[in-house]
Amino acid sequence: MSTTVTPGLAALADRAEALVAGAAGPGRPLLGITGTPGAGKTTLATALVALLDERHGAGWAAYLPMDGFHLANTTLDRLGLRDRKGALETFDSWGFLALLRRAATETGNPVYVPGFDRRVDEGVTGATVVAPGTRLVVAEGNYLLVDQEPWAGVRDVLAACWYCDTSPDERLARLVDRHTRHGRSPEAAEAWARTVDGSNALVIEASRDRADLVVSGVDHRPLA
Template sequence: MSPVVDLEDLVRRAWQLVPTDGRAMLGITGSPGAGKTTLAAALAERVQALHGEGEEGGAVAVHVPMDGFHLANATLDRLGLRDRKGAVETFDGWGFVALLRRLAAETDHTVYAPGFDRAVEEGVTGVHAVPASARLVVVEGNYLLVDREPWSQVRDLLAEAWFVEASPQERTARLVVRHEAGGRSPEAARAWADTVDGSNAVLIDATRERADLVVSGVALRTAGP
């Protein structure tokens, strides 16, 4: 499956998933540092620009990341998982699946989703609002296509799932910058990118073949307007 690189093609494909009367959820997945957030945010922004506002002035396209379902640091400490933060077992997967079910079913009112504050490395309640007007919800996260419970329930809730890929070198470079911005030393940032993020990438990369589409994270980041 060759990676797609054109954002406008992706925007058209995403909007075609939306039913005439209803809502579609599109999943964006890929390994840490591949460019998932960049793509998900760009898709939602471009769809909104092209298709205007929904009923009563609400958004028609919304980006909802999975990061708000990180377990709290105190919980990770209690479970002995703090040094694995970001691994699949350090997320509330059942809570994430429950949110997707709500987004699919509760289309007559606003549904609030948690976010993640990188300044304190903790989840924050109710950051992302999905209004009744939302026709396309772009859901983004590492483990959308992992074939184990509860993550294996995610795929059936999505209209499509796209896998964003970048080379290990490109991903590591981005992750080191991210971890340094979060307060780690250059050495600690590189170590975390190589060990924790690298281990997670092995699991995530194995899900590539379950995706409906593969997207080049590098090409989308470097493409012009």
């Protein structure tokens, strides 16, 4: 059973540092941050990396988002999956798992990480990097704890995984705002948030008990 905490960012950074201090053997630890759409995962993960870099120097921690593994829109159109973008089957899951393994084990060379640009709704190759001197990788995404192949292999790569918990009303408000800012009408934004995002949230919520820690009550800004 996971423990629920409501600490500030500094206390979470202390926990992340402890993963590095307790790491044994070659390679580097990976910390996962997961949760439902709109829960604040990206804000928490990027703020955590920024604070750790402030404490230890630039590049000490690196951010690795699962969103960089969205299938391209043309591929989703070909597969008939565009109307479910964000669901399990709309990601390059095997590619994501392979990159996590590289980030955990390859310390002698840079490991480039794709990102995701919401303005064009597409992935961006080599958006960030896990440098040879990076001590901790913070991997963030919806499905880090899902117990079905190949996603089930993700948990084995992570030294720890935290579940970001936010109230349903707050999540819905964030999602409607996000979808509206990126081009949907308010009506279409709410429909997508309740149906597509809502269906994905049910899958993710079922994985909550596999988390090492549930982080609740952290002050998050609305997600971009």
